[in-house]
Amino acid sequence: MAEEVTYREAVKRAIDKALDEDERVFVMGEDVGRYGGTYAVTHGLLEKYGPDRVRDTPLAESGFVGAGIGAAIGGMRPIVEVMTVNFSLLALDQIVNNAATLCHMSAGQFNVPLVIRMSTGAGRQLAAQHSHSWEGWYAHIPGVKILAPATVTDAYGMLLSALEEPDPTLIFEHALLYNMKGLLDTDDFGNFNIKSANVAKEGKDLTILTYGGSLPKVIESANDLDAEGVSAEVIDLRVLRPLDDETILASVRKTSKVLIVDEGWKSGSLSAELCTRIVEHAFFDLDAPIARVCSEEVPIPYAKHLEEAALPQVEKIVAKAKELVGSK
Amino acid sequence: MRLILRLPKLRIMIEKEQSHHHLLKQMLRIRMFEEACAEQYSAGNIRGFLHLYIGEEAVAVGAMELFSLEDAVFATYREHGHALMRGISARSIMAEMFGKASGCCGGRGGSMHLFDKETLFLGGSAIVGGALPIATGLALANKLQNRNRLSVCFFGEGAMAEGEFHEAMNLAALWKLPVLFICENNLYAMGTALERSESETNLVRKVESYRVRCASVDGMDVLAVREAVKRAIRDVKELGTPYFLECKTYRFRAHSMFDPELYRDKSEVEEWKKRDPIDLLSNILRSQNLLDNTEIATMRSVVKEEIDDAIAFAEREPLEDVDNLYRFVYAEESLDG
Numbered sequence: 001m002a003e004e005v006t007y008r009e010a011v012k013r014a015i016d017k018a019l020d021e022d023e024r025v026f027v028m029g030e031d032v033g034r035y036g037g038t039y040a041v042t043h044g045l046l047e048k049y050g051p052d053r054v055r056d057t058p059l060a061e062s063g064f065v066g067a068g069i070g071a072a073i074g075g076m077r078p079i080v081e082v083m084t085v086n087f088s089l090l091a092l093d094q095i096v097n098n099a100a101t102l103c104h105m106s107a108g109q110f111n112v113p114l115v116i117r118m119s120t121g122a123g124r125q126l127a128a129q130h131s132h133s134w135e136g137w138y139a140h141i142p143g144v145k146i147l148a149p150a151t152v153t154d155a156y157g158m159l160l161s162a163l164e165e166p167d168p169t170l171i172f173e174h175a176l177l178y179n180m181k182g183l184l185d186t187d188d189f190g191n192f193n194i195k196s197a198n199v200a201k202e203g204k205d206l207t208i209l210t211y212g213g214s215l216p217k218v219i220e221s222a223n224d225l226d227a228e229g230v231s232a233e234v235i236d237l238r239v240l241r242p243l244d245d246e247t248i249l250a251s252v253r254k255t256s257k258v259l260i261v262d263e264g265w266k267s268g269s270l271s272a273e274l275c276t277r278i279v280e281h282a283f284f285d286l287d288a289p290i291a292r293v294c295s296e297e298v299p300i301p302y303a304k305h306l307e308e309a310a311l312p313q314v315e316k317i318v319a320k321a322k323e324l325v326g327s328k
Numbered sequence: 329m330r331l332i333l334r335l336p337k338l339r340i341m342i343e344k345e346q347s348h349h350h351l352l353k354q355m356l357r358i359r360m361f362e363e364a365c366a367e368q369y370s371a372g373n374i375r376g377f378l379h380l381y382i383g384e385e386a387v388a389v390g391a392m393e394l395f396s397l398e399d400a401v402f403a404t405y406r407e408h409g410h411a412l413m414r415g416i417s418a419r420s421i422m423a424e425m426f427g428k429a430s431g432c433c434g435g436r437g438g439s440m441h442l443f444d445k446e447t448l449f450l451g452g453s454a455i456v457g458g459a460l461p462i463a464t465g466l467a468l469a470n471k472l473q474n475r476n477r478l479s480v481c482f483f484g485e486g487a488m489a490e491g492e493f494h495e496a497m498n499l500a501a502l503w504k505l506p507v508l509f510i511c512e513n514n515l516y517a518m519g520t521a522l523e524r525s526e527s528e529t530n531l532v533r534k535v536e537s538y539r540v541r542c543a544s545v546d547g548m549d550v551l552a553v554r555e556a557v558k559r560a561i562r563d564v565k566e567l568g569t570p571y572f573l574e575c576k577t578y579r580f581r582a583h584s585m586f587d588p589e590l591y592r593d594k595s596e597v598e599e600w601k602k603r604d605p606i607d608l609l610s611n612i613l614r615s616q617n618l619l620d621n622t623e624i625a626t627m628r629s630v631v632k633e634e635i636d637d638a639i640a641f642a643e644r645e646p647l648e649d650v651d652n653l654y655r656f657v658y659a660e661e662s663l664d665g
Contacts (some may be wrong), residue, residue: 026472047344052472052556058498058499059501060495060497060498060499062461062492062495063461063464063489063492063495063498063499064461064495064499065461066458066460066461066462066464066465066492066495066496067461067462067464067465067496067499068465069461069462069465069469070461070462070463070464070466070467070468070469070474070479071465071466071468072465072469073400073450073465073466073468074400074465074466074467074468074469074470074473074479075469075471075473076468076469076472076473077466091356091493093455093458094418094458094461094462097455097458097464098453098455098458098459103658103659104436104449104656104657105433105441105443105446105452105655105658106433106436106437106441106443106451106656107432107433107434107436107437107443107655108656108659109443109654110442110443110445110450111431111659141659143657143659145658156604165657166656166658166659186481216562225402241341316382
């Protein structure tokens with residue numbers, strides 16, 4: 001039965017279910033226990049499962065992410081929460097040099113079934129050190145899988161499916177999504193898909209590729225565009241590594257025009273990779289140059305008007321889409 | 329293939345009478361294996377980085393056979409000796425360094441990344457300090473599953489300047505985890521002497537502040553290492569808490585094959601060579617009339633046979649197929665349970 005819940009509640013229910021059903025699962029991270037989680041995702045779980053399974057850590061990202069790798073190799077199924085994507089940079093050595101490489105370096109002898117969750121993104125006036133969007137950058141790395149849930153259904157299902165993965169899986173939860181509400185039906189999660197992109201809205205005039213925290217902005221933009229007679233197809237990428245080329249290219253071939261919306265910067269980015277793949281595989285299907293609405297190439301500023309100017313906004317997306325559709 | 333590769337492991341187990349002669353032979357085995365590696369490097373059969381363990385053999389030989397096959401062992405990029413002592417065959421290691429399909433990692437790891445699931449040998453890590461948190465996490469898994477097993481992590485003293493060392497010490501002590509940290513203090517972090525990289529050169533004192541139980545031992549004396557590691561294992565198993573053992577040792581050869589050794593005097597190396605771990609043990613045995621030159625010659629020829637066989641094996645084995653390049657980027661087998 002479907003129930004309206006927040007994205008935060010959906011993540012929590014998934015963690016709760018995993019802790020309840022699989023004794024190998026435990027949660028570890030900064031302030032996940034007594035504090036209840038910085039974004040209150042794990043609130044109440046310490047009381048239910050105790051400090052061994054809802055484990056507060058010191059401020060030692062490299063240490064506890066590395067410990068998660070070791071625990072995963074040792075037969076556990078850790079869910080490591082890194083408080084924010086910004087702090088994950090302190091654990092890069094463990095993620096990039098160990099989690100991502102151990103399976104290949106050991107010729108498949110050791111694999112790392114580790115789930116790492118973190119909040120990502122900007123939009124709350126937290127300034128340059130708390131507003132990064134590194135998920136596209138993590139998608140650069142062979143050996144990890146990258147998930148970006150943008151709906152309550154994905155927030156729930158992706159976490160549970162990630163725990164079934166034999167490889168390190170990073171889940172990026174945009175901080176602005178936690179309060180978003182949506183319908184969650186927990187009855188049907190047998191073979192939850194964490195391989196494909198999703199056509200979030202069908203359309204015929206252009207394709208908008210996006211994911212995560214930008215999806216609600218893009219849906220709003222697409223609705224505005226509809227009102228102006230422009231039919232946008234919205235693709236929620238969902239999985240940033242490996243990318244679902246098939247779904248992306250099918251939509252490109254259908255509409256022949258592509259707009260990419262990503263809160264990451266443009267240079268050397270996921271949006272750049274998407275452009276390249278489309279050019280490599282569907283160049284002659286395009287009727288116009290690929291367009292992008294991404295964050296401006298500045299450290300994200302604090303002041304509200306400056307931050308808004310730095311990030312993708314509905315007005316920018318709508319304007320860029322109309323420009324694209326107008327061009328032949 | 330699998331069976332052939334595993335035969336030397338079986339031989340070690342059978343031989344494992346733990347006599348002094350056995351320890352001597354194992355040190356000779358590592359020494360001669362490393363010398364052969366240097367030759368193969370010069371011949372161009374081994375490439376990349378090659379870090380030789382010559383001079384430090386007493387640590388791996390004194391420690392490694394005290395661990396059970398259920399204990400997990402993490403080592404550094406200077407790990408050929410540990411791998412040999414763990415029971416990974418000389419053939420498998422040499423083939424790995426030759427980049428061959430039958431190497432222990434199918435040519436993906438090379439000298440710095442030897443792995444073996446069967447003996448829970450977890451590398452072979454080439455980022456200084458990087459294995460410490462993982463070993464700590466594996467100890468956490470053991471503790472959470474009520475398994476009375478060790479997680480053992482070897483590292484150099486250079487790692488003690490890394491943040492990951494301190495994060496791992498703190499976690500291991502805070503969470504009371506059964507992990508044995510063995511510091512191979514060879515006095516140089518690549519070319520940087522201990523006193524040029526640590527404000528406190530007494531390593532035990534550094535670690536004590538984390539409330540981790542500690543000891544320091546002469547790492548050139550295989551018998552002393554053996555006793556110290558026995559005590560350390562007992563401590564970890566009885567108390568279920570971490571233990572830090574410093575083994576004071578010395579690297580006789582250059583850091584890697586590219587190192588011109590501008591940072592230390594030859595006289596210092598010569599001085600340390602007077603305490604060569606192989607000579608130290610040989611002299612003890614000789615003084616008690618327990619060893620003669622014939623026995624040493626026999627040991628050498630047995631070891632030489634094993635190493636020659638490993639090289640011949642590595643030479644004749646096929647290269648890993650390029651079609652397999654993408655294998656193991658992600659796990660191929662489904663998860664247990």
